[in-house]
Amino acid sequence: MTDLFRDKAADWDTRPVPVQISEGVFAALASNIALDPSLTVMDFGAGTGLVATKLAPRVAKVIAVDVSPAMLAQLAAKPELAGKAEIVCQDLLAAPLGRTVDLVVSAMAMHHVADTRALLRTLFAHLAPGGRIALADLDTEDGTFHPPATEGVFHHGFDRAALRAELVEIGFSDVRFVTACEIERDGRRYPVFLATALRPA
Numbered sequence: 001m002t003d004l005f006r007d008k009a010a011d012w013d014t015r016p017v018p019v020q021i022s023e024g025v026f027a028a029l030a031s032n033i034a035l036d037p038s039l040t041v042m043d044f045g046a047g048t049g050l051v052a053t054k055l056a057p058r059v060a061k062v063i064a065v066d067v068s069p070a071m072l073a074q075l076a077a078k079p080e081l082a083g084k085a086e087i088v089c090q091d092l093l094a095a096p097l098g099r100t101v102d103l104v105v106s107a108m109a110m111h112h113v114a115d116t117r118a119l120l121r122t123l124f125a126h127l128a129p130g131g132r133i134a135l136a137d138l139d140t141e142d143g144t145f146h147p148p149a150t151e152g153v154f155h156h157g158f159d160r161a162a163l164r165a166e167l168v169e170i171g172f173s174d175v176r177f178v179t180a181c182e183i184e185r186d187g188r189r190y191p192v193f194l195a196t197a198l199r200p201a
């Protein structure tokens with residue numbers, strides 16, 4: 001598989017937009033999910049660990065899942081994640097973990113997966129009963145968030161009502177949306193939502 005983030009990994013953590021989003025997403029996560037030192041958390045599309053490093057001190061363990069070896073190499077080098085993160089370079093849709101977690105978080109990875117329904121089903125299957133998801137991504141946008149012809153972008157954001165309906169159909173309950181942050185660029189505004197939902201026990 002081509003690593004679409006190979007050339008972005010080295011300076012990812014210095015880019016203002018990912019930094020702003022990770023801060024907004026973590027703040028929304030901490031306000032809307034009961035983080036607890038007993039939790040095993042999967043960070044789907046963890047990248048360089050911008051969210052995982054904030055999450056790690058509040059939970060037992062973070063399983064950092066991504067398909068980009070370059071992004072995960074940056075994550076693996078972070079001392080604050082040593083002994084706290086398990087790194088999994090794997091496409092979960094093709095090769096599930098084979099175990100469950102208490103919480104799945106994800107920031108800005110969903111729009112890189114073509115089949116959203118298959119992804120949501122996969123995440124549901126990776127949750128222990130009573131577990132939750134907390135998924136952040138762009139609200140529906142006009143296609144200007146990424147530079148033209150960026151490879152691997154399958155969705156120009158998501159419609160909250162449609163995503164809610166998919167989550168409910170898959171079996172999630174207690175579906176809630178909050179706005180985690182809003183990116184302003186070139187006179188345009190790009191809100192980022194955090195969707196939380198429960199896999200019923």
Ligand SMILES: C[S@@+](CC[C@H](N)C(=O)[O-])C[C@H]1O[C@@H](n2cnc3c(N)ncnc32)[C@H](O)[C@@H]1O
Nearest residue numbers: 018045046047050066067068071107108109112
């Ligand atoms: C926009 S970056 C966000 C990274 C990180 N969550 C952050 O907030 O900085 C999207 C990440 O999703 C990863 N990704 C794309 N498709 C994926 C897939 N099928 N499974 C796991 N990760 C994927 C990319 O490799 C990349 O690291």
